[in-house]
Amino acid sequence: MTRPKFAALTALGLAAAAVVCGATLATAAPSAGTTIATRKANFKKMGAAMKALKGELSGTPDKAAVLKAAKTIAATGRVQAKLFPAGTGPSSGEKTDALPAIWTKRATFDAGMTKLVTEADKLITVANTGNASAMQAQFRAVGGTCGACHKQFRAD
Amino acid sequence: MSEAPATTRIWDPTIRLFHWLLVGFVGFSWWTGEQHDMEWHRLSGYAILALLVFRLFWGFAGPRTARFGQFVKGPAAVAAYAKTLGSKQAHAADGHNPLGGWSTLALIGVLLMMVVAGLFAIDVDGWDGGPLSDYITFDQGRAFAAFHETVFNVILALVALHIAAIAFYAVWKRQRLVPAMITGKRKLDAGETAQELRWSPVLALVGIALGVAVAWAASTGFRF
Known part of the structure; x- marks a missing residue:
């Protein structure tokens, strides 16, 4: 050569x-820090969407606004499910309210995430019908999934 | 003439009712807050708001011991009173002493801040919150919620100080303040003449109506 x-x-x-x-x-x-920051921002987006729904449904709801918020929750929920890889809990040293139970009871946690997306999708369907009381009921179902997971998997 | 020890009235019935209802509702708010039982927590907050509005009104329309003008003293009077704290001699005048007056104002002020913050607060899920949270953004509502939590620590500190002061008076000055807040009376000292405690039931009703009206209006988010 x-x-x-x-x-x-x-x-x-x-x-x-x-x-x-x-x-x-x-x-x-x-990095764990980036993942945690992303999911926090996403949860805030979902919280703001929930609040928008609460505001809409306390009066006569605007169909377009309900749809927009419901779509935000469904789409963001899908992303969130992937943002809890191992090593992004409190042991990462980052500031997070995510409890270690997320990783020890992974199946329960994932099922809760799936349920959130399912209920949010249903809200989109219901919002399309324009039925206010059905929207209200489905909004409660979505809110229930937030609380159910937060009780077990989020530090107070 | 009766042989029973002579007493003098110091707290009118409405202010005693106000005081003990406030104790009950603050405790209940604490409990429901810890349990995340927001339905009851909100109702308890409205009750406290009604009580505080009544108290503010009573501070101008109530009997002498309820009036801010009577018990809110300047720094000189407070300092002079503070100097006598070490003495075993009980404070003879009725109602809040110059130091206790400020403690009362602080408690009312902090509780008001607490209630107002609660009216604007939103929970982390964005779906449960105070009736005024609809007027602000999610982030602002979360800031109010954080403030609501912080102020609670100040309330705990002031309540602890309040109870410590009562214990101090009971032990050091041999003056029992709790029975007076229950019966409205205290024993007369030798050679002391009983003073009248004039208050108007009509004005009391006005104050109660005012408190209920404000709390109800706030609970609807001022949407009538």
Whole structure:
């Protein structure tokens, strides 16, 4: 093997390695801090949407506003379910109200997350009918899923 | 003439009722708050709001011992009174002493802040909150909720001070303040003449109606 060829191959190899490394870095799990910050922001978004629903349903609801809030909850709920990887609890050293029970009772937690999304989807369906009392009832069902999980999995 | 020890009236019935209802509802609010029983917690808060509004009204329309103008004293009077605290001699004048007057005002003020913060507070789920939370954003409502929690510690501290002061008077000055808040009377000292405690039942009813009206209006979020 000639010297220039060897140098070229080495360069190629290094470049390939760099690409692979770069790709790995890009897909690497974000830090616990980032994950916790993201899910907190998402929960706030859902809280604000719940509050918007509460406001709408305390009077004559505006169908479009109810739909928008319900869609926010359903879409954000789907994202949230994936934002509790192992190592993002209080042991991470980050400030979080997530209790260790999330990871010890994972199946219960995941079922609660699924239920939230299911109930939020139902709220979208109900909102489309425009029936105010049905919206009110389904809003309660969604709120119930918040409370049910928070009681077990969120520090007070 | 009766041989029973002579007494003098110091607390009118409405202020005694106010006091003990306040004790009960603050305790009940604490309990329901801890239990996250927001239905009862809200109702308890409205009751406290009605009591506080009545008390503010009574501070101007009530008998002498209820009036702010009578028991809220300047710093000189407070300092002078504080100097006599060490003495075993009981404070002879009726009603709140110059130091206790400020403690009363502080309690009323802090409880008012607590109730108002509660009216605007929203829970973390965004679906349960005070009747005025509809007027503000979720983040603002959460800030009120955080404040509501912080102020509770101040209430606990003031109540602890209140009870400690009562214990101090009972032990050090041999003056029992709790029976007076129950019966409305205290024993007359030798050579002391009983003073009248004039109050108007009509004005009391006005105060109660005012308290109930304000609390009811707030509970609807001022939507009539």
